[in-house]
Amino acid sequence: MNPSIAFYFEKQSPWQKHVNLLRKIVLSTGLEETLKWGHPCYTEKGRNIVLIHDFKNYCALLFFKGALLEDKEGLLIRQSDQVQAARQMRFTELKTIKNNQAAIKAFIYEAIAVEQSGLTVPKKKTEEYPVPEVLKAVFKKEPKLHQAFKALTPGRQRGYLLYFAAPKQEKTIISRIEKYKPHILAGKGLNDL
Structure with a gap:
């Protein structure tokens, strides 16, 4: 146990x-405990394997390469269509x-083996994301x-495409585009200052 993150478990x-x-x-699986993104993260030789996090309606284990794990019983959940690699195992009852x-x-040991093997989840290419009309x-x-926009990094392009495509109303999409035009022209991503 890493005493520097005890606060998370005591809150x-x-x-x-x-x-x-x-x-x-x-x-109990031998992983090293650290803190990443404000949550307990468990690593093997510095590589992320699983993260514990809690939300309003559940707590979960997040497997960073969960898409590569064998899940015959359907226990792993994809948080959204945009999530490519990670999968959650959610809990509401002790x-x-x-x-x-x-x-x-078993999932943790399999996740360790996946990481040790060097397997990666094939990422969706930027061109595969829909561009709102x-x-x-x-x-x-x-x-x-x-x-x-085309000069932005693929990650920045994906960020904008997902953000612009999220609203249902056209006026919201337009206002988002107008708001971020200066950022795009400056070569900045959605969250760059």
Whole structure:
């Protein structure tokens, strides 16, 4: 146990008992405990294997390369269509964790083996992401914006495409595009300052 992250397991939350039990199970597999992105992260030789995190309605183990794990029972969840590699094992009841300790450990050991093998999840190419029609129209009217967008890194392009495609209403998409035009023209990503 890493004493520098004890605060995470001591904080008052509806999931306190759950995350403490998950911690005990994960540590029994020999992984190293560290803190990443504000959550307990478990690594093997510095490589991320699994993360414990809690949300409003559940707590979970996040397997970084969960898409490569064999999941015959359908216990792993893809958080959204945009998530490519990671998969979650979600919990709402302490007894579910207790009853699934063997399955949890099996996933952890398999995740370690996947990481040791060097396997990677094939990433979706930027060209495979849909470009909203509104954005296509803006690019036609403003070729400089289109050129600036194409000059962005693939990750920045994907970030914008996902952000612009998320709203259902066209006016929201338009306002998002207008807001971020200066960022795109400056070569900045969605979250760059």
